[in-house]
Amino acid sequence: MSDDRGLDDAPAIPDVDLTRPSIARVYDYVLGGKDHYEIDRQVSAALFRAVPETSQLALDNRNHLRRAVTWLVREAGIRQILDLGSGLPTAGNVHAIAHAVDPSVRVVYVDIDPIVLAHGRALLEDDETTTVILGDIRDIDAVFDHPAVRSMIDTTQPFAVLAASILHHLSDDEDPYGVAASITAKLSPGSYALFSNFLDDDEPRAKALERAFLDGGLGTGRFRTWAEQQRFFEGLELVEPGLTYANDWRPDDQTPTDSPTHTLYAAGVGRKA
Ligand SMILES: C[S@@+](CC[C@H](N)C(=O)[O-])C[C@H]1O[C@@H](n2cnc3c(N)ncnc32)[C@H](O)[C@@H]1O
Known part of the structure; x- marks a missing residue:
């Protein structure tokens, strides 16, 4: 627990x-958080120059994730x-969304960035059902x-894998389709996988934002077509309504269906038979 200065609660931030x-x-930064540095803000500026509504794109994704996790726990029994x-x-x-339906849901967060581990550990210190690696x-x-x-995660029982807003950070050379297939191969019958990705729907804004991601300093952020994204779901049965614009996937009263970035993001959930 905290000492007088609260230091024991502070995350050990990596170099x-x-x-x-x-x-x-x-x-x-794009989501309006507080854990970023000057270099991150510079890169983000290139994104906002290309598409001023880039924050809404991130919010559309988070909104889809909220609805999908709620559906997975409440309706699919995950x-x-x-x-x-x-x-x-x-x-x-994700764990808060799941626990709002059932506090016993187990969640493992995985990220490549040590800063996520540090902040996640601090947040989850007292949570026995959730961890981060x-x-x-x-x-x-x-x-x-x-x-x-x-x-x-008992992989002999149904579970859900979330791959939200992550495969577009793999270049084609890094084989995102192979990664999706490896995930699907791990799923037990009755399990689910969520895939969402920047969408190339033949719009100039998609091309402009992709260029800003790839050439603006981040070096990653690949917009993919409907046909390319369908490949993520090979070996899975798409849950209704299928692979759609993110905001068209089971919208509720908190979904921004008139989002200005509606056509820049696709999402779906697949079930292993
Ligand atoms: C755009 S964020 C998405 C966060 C969250 N999934 C969501 O949809 O709101 C992408 C995350 O993927 C992580 N990431 C990038 N490449 C990765 C990799 N090869 N393996 C694991 N995590 C990775 C980044 O560190 C970042 O935290």
């Missing part, structure tokens, strides 16, 4: 190279969740072999 942006911190590329803690974290989705076997995953 950070202040000359290099981090995807997690840029995303945090009680264990592996969240890949989970990002820095933000408003409406370092991991790289380009090696799905290693993620599933991690002791925390092995102890918290």
